[in-house]
Amino acid sequence: MLQDILVTGLVNGGVYALLAIGFSLIFGVARIVNIAHTAFYMLAAYCFYTLLTRGGLGFALAGVVAVVSVVALSLLCYRLVIEPVREHESAVLISTIALGLIFQELMLVAYGGHFLGVPSTIDGVVRLAGVSIPYQRLLILVVAAVMLAATWFFLYHTRTGLAIRATANDLEVANLMGMNVHRVAMVTVGFSVGLAAIAGVVATPVTSVHPHMWLDPLVIMLAIVVLGGLGSLKGSVIGALIIAYVEAITVFTLPEGAHLKGVAALGIMVAVLLARPEGLFGVAFEEER
Amino acid sequence: MYLLRRTWSEIRSEILILPSRSLVLVWAIGLLALPLVYSDAYVLRILTMTCLFAIFAASWDLLAGYTGQVNFGHALFFGAGAYGSALVSLKLGVSPWLTVWLGAAVAALFGYLSGFLCLRLRGSYLSLATLAFPLIGLGLLFAFPDFSGGELGVSGVQRLIVGATANYYVACVSMLVIVFGLWMIADSRFGIVLHAIRDDEVAARASGINTPRYKLAVFALSAAAAGFAGALFAHYLRVAGPSTLEVALSFQVVIWGIFGGVATIYGPVVAVFILYPLTEWLGSFKEFGELRLLIFAVIVLLVLLFMPRGLSPWVRDKIEAQCPRCKQRNGAWRKICRLCSAPLQAQVARAQRLVGHQ
Numbered sequence: 047m048l049q050d051i052l053v054t055g056l057v058n059g060g061v062y063a064l065l066a067i068g069f070s071l072i073f074g075v076a077r078i079v080n081i082a083h084t085a086f087y088m089l090a091a092y093c094f095y096t097l098l099t100r101g102g103l104g105f106a107l108a109g110v111v112a113v114v115s116v117v118a119l120s121l122l123c124y125r126l127v128i129e130p131v132r133e134h135e136s137a138v139l140i141s142t143i144a145l146g147l148i149f150q151e152l153m154l155v156a157y158g159g160h161f162l163g164v165p166s167t168i169d170g171v172v173r174l175a176g177v178s179i180p181y182q183r184l185l186i187l188v189v190a191a192v193m194l195a196a197t198w199f200f201l202y203h204t205r206t207g208l209a210i211r212a213t214a215n216d217l218e219v220a221n222l223m224g225m226n227v228h229r230v231a232m233v234t235v236g237f238s239v240g241l242a243a244i245a246g247v248v249a250t251p252v253t254s255v256h257p258h259m260w261l262d263p264l265v266i267m268l269a270i271v272v273l274g275g276l277g278s279l280k281g282s283v284i285g286a287l288i289i290a291y292v293e294a295i296t297v298f299t300l301p302e303g304a305h306l307k308g309v310a311a312l313g314i315m316v317a318v319l320l321a322r323p324e325g326l327f328g329v330a331f332e333e334e335r
Numbered sequence: 336m337y338l339l340r341r342t343w344s345e346i347r348s349e350i351l352i353l354p355s356r357s358l359v360l361v362w363a364i365g366l367l368a369l370p371l372v373y374s375d376a377y378v379l380r381i382l383t384m385t386c387l388f389a390i391f392a393a394s395w396d397l398l399a400g401y402t403g404q405v406n407f408g409h410a411l412f413f414g415a416g417a418y419g420s421a422l423v424s425l426k427l428g429v430s431p432w433l434t435v436w437l438g439a440a441v442a443a444l445f446g447y448l449s450g451f452l453c454l455r456l457r458g459s460y461l462s463l464a465t466l467a468f469p470l471i472g473l474g475l476l477f478a479f480p481d482f483s484g485g486e487l488g489v490s491g492v493q494r495l496i497v498g499a500t501a502n503y504y505v506a507c508v509s510m511l512v513i514v515f516g517l518w519m520i521a522d523s524r525f526g527i528v529l530h531a532i533r534d535d536e537v538a539a540r541a542s543g544i545n546t547p548r549y550k551l552a553v554f555a556l557s558a559a560a561a562g563f564a565g566a567l568f569a570h571y572l573r574v575a576g577p578s579t580l581e582v583a584l585s586f587q588v589v590i591w592g593i594f595g596g597v598a599t600i601y602g603p604v605v606a607v608f609i610l611y612p613l614t615e616w617l618g619s620f621k622e623f624g625e626l627r628l629l630i631f632a633v634i635v636l637l638v639l640l641f642m643p644r645g646l647s648p649w650v651r652d653k654i655e656a657q658c659p660r661c662k663q664r665n666g667a668w669r670k671i672c673r674l675c676s677a678p679l680q681a682q683v684a685r686a687q688r689l690v691g692h693q
Contacts, residue, residue, distance in 0.1 A: 134643040151629035309474035312467035
């Protein structure tokens with residue numbers, strides 16, 4: 047059981063981290079609470095499913111096409127829907143909620159409400175320390191690790207990454223230093239949604255695809271981001287692991303675990319917020335006036 | 336006779352002089368008079384639900400719009416009211432006329448508790464943390480199905496009153512009373528303190544306002560109104576189900592609130608009265624049935640692109656102008672202010688217009 051907990055926690059933690067980092071980046075750079083973030087995760091899953099089972103493409107090609115098209119769609123949405131109302135925080139908020147609902151309903155109309163399954167990318171299991179791990183879960187783990195490393199490289203070792211971090215730190219000064227903050231925001235949105243889309247593509251074989259699949263990860267992702275501190279990347283990764291392990295422990299040890307895993311995860315978040323209102327790695331609130 | 340003339344002059348000088356207030360008067364009288372002229376059961380049913388959700392949306396606005404505590408988990412209070420009232424009336428056999436108040440009290444307790452948990456949180460942290468509360472409640476309900484009925488909820492709840500028209504009047508009158516009460520509160524000294532807390536909490540504290548106490552009070556108050564709506568909802572549908580706690584309902588109320596215009600109280604009510612019957616009406620067509628939520632979201636998105644501050648402030652700015660000197664509102668057709676007779680034609684700076692909320 048201990049091995050099960052370890053593996054499940056790590057795999058889920060990887061997926062959650064990909065989602066949470068993207069959300070955190072968008073929040074940090076553009077100050078958008080992007081409720082539709084996991085809707086893009088869902089769209090990528092649907093796209094992957096369609097290309098794979100109906101389009102007959104290979105796994106790699108289907109994955110790449112799905113991610114690219116979802117990123118393109120997100121940039122289009124940002125341009126058409128979010129940017130015109132950027133100054134009005136509340137309008138941005140419900141625009142993203144409305145976008146999420148629109149995607150959910152579109153998928154409901156196009157595919158119906160049933161659960162769709164995607165075949166495993168690679169079959170077979172590897173036995174490791176007495177526990178059998180399917181290759182699929184190993185793949186999720188590897189992809190998540192690679193993407194996290196890539197994100198770290200992108201943010202800390204490229205000029206664009208520097209611009210993103212600078213904009214997140216202080217938008218006005220970054221603008222005065224000659225950075226095109228609009229383009230930085232666009233790049234951030236594209237990159238973050240790309241991470242979510244990759245998570246959607248690799249995670250679909252172990253979950254099922256349905257129009258409401260974005261709501262559960264959404265809540266968990268928000269809990270992670272708040273727990274780790276809004277806008278903090280380190281916080282997002284560590285928060286993802288904490289929440290994933292709490293969930294795994296609840297599921298494997300408690301009798302009604304499947305129902306209580308959300309309660310446990312959100313309870314941990316509330317407990318952390320009571321002790322540290324700015325999250326584990328968040329910066330203490332500055333007075334904005 | 337004197338009283339009649341007095342009332343008439345009050346109405347004329349306070350209500351008819353402003354187009355927005357006259358609209359509200361017409362709307363209230365229309366709601367009360369509707370069953371007398373048109374009592375189709377289906378229409379009354381939709382309007383009953385609309386009234387209940389209007390209470391819910393207005394209570395959200397007091398908390399989120401006025402005090403700036405943008406609550407993403409307002410469904411918790413609705414659900415607490417529904418389950419509290421339904422369980423007590425079903426298990427103990429108490430009359431629903433008493434238990435709806437109990438439901439509101441239970442919700443107020445939950446509001447106080449979540450307000451207590453949120454005292455140190457701000458802005459987005461608060462929104463995202465409050466999103467978790469109803470989901471924790473939902474998980475607990477599913478984990479203990481013997482008590483809560485699990486997925487099916489508590490069914491077979493006693494009705495408040497029998498008959499479509501009677502139920503409509505219960506919902507409609509409580510809506511008018513509660514919304515007007517919330518509006519009075521928001522317009523009072525208490526409401527001004529709430530504005531101050533939203534705009535600058537540190538400054539409010541520095542001016543000697545005990546902001547935590549105000550925040551707790553407004554959490555409890557708003558939750559009580561939402562819980563009352565939830566309790567009426569449970570007794571009307573005769574079931575208190577898990578759908579009263581879902582994320583969808585929490586998001587729905589945020590959409591209503593912002594679509595109608597925050598910090599107005601009447602804005603969310605307007606939004607509910609437009610959006611809820613619209614979605615129900617669309618749902619009644621076979622070919623639209625599945626697309627109803629989609630159309631709802633698209634409408635919200637399009638309206639926001641043109642009116643980012645919400646529907647009702649946009650409309651009010653069209654039909655009324657604010658006096659540049661005394662900040663009182665005037666009908667858009669007037670040349671001079673009705674109170675201080677300053678000329679209204681002078682261009683009002685946009686920033687100034689944003690200041691006035693009354």
